[in-house]
Amino acid sequence: MATDDARAALVADSAAVANPAAVAESAAEAEFDALTGRLGIEVPADLKGGVLAGYRGLRDMTALLRGVETGRTGRTDQHGRTGGEIRTGDDEERPGA
């Protein structure tokens, strides 16, 4: 049995290597199910294909937006950064923190 499971896993891994798009789709579906489950929403099965197509498109778009250099980092820029004693309250990781 364990051997069969291992073989099945190996086959699945091989398929994933052969078809990364399918893996990405599956990951998107799992992610979306988790998010909607947390909201108490169950997507009717016959509508799910269109919903997931839309969600995958949005994932690509959010990834694209994360790569846009807008000149804003989220940190404040009105304090010196060298004294080590000024607390800006920003969300950047501090050396030694």
Added chain:
Amino acid sequence: MPDMPSARQATALHELSVPEAGALLRSGELTSVELTRHALDRIARFDPALHAFILVTEETALERAAAADRDLRAGTDRGPMHGIPYALKDIFDAEGVPTTNASWLRTDDVARADSTVESRLRAGGAVGLGKLTTFEFAVGGPSFDLPVPPARNPWSEEHVPSGSSSGSGAAVAAGLTRVTIGSDTSGSTRGPAFHCAAVGLKPTYGRVSGHGVQTLSRTLDHFGPLTWTVADAAAALHVVAGADPADPRTAGAPAPDWMSALGRGVAGLRVATSPGWYADDPLTMPEITAGIERALGVLGGHGASVEEVTLPPYDVFNACGRVVFAAEAFAVHQDDLRRRPRSFGRYTYQRVMPGAGIAAADYLRALDVRQWLKRRLDETVFERHDVLVTVCGQTTAARWSDFPENWPPPKLANDMQTIPFSVTGHPALSLPIGFAADGLPIGLQIVGRAHDEATVFRVAEVLEAELGERHRRPQGMDTGIGLGRTGAPAGRTGGNS
């Protein structure tokens, strides 16, 4: 020498622009009741096949028309829409009338008060004809699983009119009314205008109040006129625009007299153009690229200067708008999506539900990018130019058969480049510039500085006069009082009734 015919005698009433009809109303040569009856007659004749109207309020329309006539006879002139018929997309409230949003979820909703747009048109003496078909909740798509059938494209029964202000586009193209008011979140006024050969204006964000209007995406929703001509749009905007304490989005710029912008020409204006977004895209029909080139030539011939600019990538505008739209639309509908998923049309559900997956960090990132895009557009274009002339739709109207069972349709059926200016909030107008070889309308988009609709109107008016073909109506819809018009464009075979 024989008497020359008056404008009233020589033109079917639906071919009178708002300023022309207004002049005849004020001179006493025409009454609002006549104008309104003419519109109601055309609705009765053509709308059974078009499905542009969800509801026709005939009785109250005639009452309002009679009141408008009484006011004018008494010397009370309520402005450029006085006595003029109009219709509202069925997401705007009008007291005592259902606002269905074309949704099973809203079939019983009767508005207890007017939207600000409706109250301003009413106060301006205009005559409401009824409510117009929309995609469900101004999103969805051309659907047959809603309480009302989708509006048809008057230029071809085989093609969709686009949306979501689909009834507005169909009604205006068919000459059922000169003026409608639509909403535009990512192109819902400009799209139907483009595909129905009408004028669609998305004013500056916050220019027109959204109080009493179904929200789709709070920071992307715009409200404005979809009309037959530029002058009609200017007249309608004059009445509906302005600050509204009930809608904080409207705070700010005063509303000037846009009618006075008309007739000033374009000499000395600096026009930017951005072929990088569309000219080399294989999706763009060559006739549309050529049409924009022709339009730029017209503007140059009228004394404007034209310069090519390079805009930030279109895909960044699109992604930004889609992410904001998805997150905000889901927020509006999440309770019904959870409790009554089967009450939505299939397309609506599939378009709105994906927004559940947008993380707060990604939404905020999109808002940051949005501000950056707005700055970049101002720096790239509006620091040195008065308007941007660019593509609106990349192809003529999609066929009904292009729409599959599940959203999304192929890109070919959803080809509008309207969302960038929803993202940035700049005013943008969809203007018809003729017809493609397939007989369907084509157009372009004119974008102005924030709060400078006046310059957009100036440019549009010049182009309309040379390229707009405002004399042409869909086949069989050119009849009326007075002289007939030549109807269908060459090559059309599928005209609707």
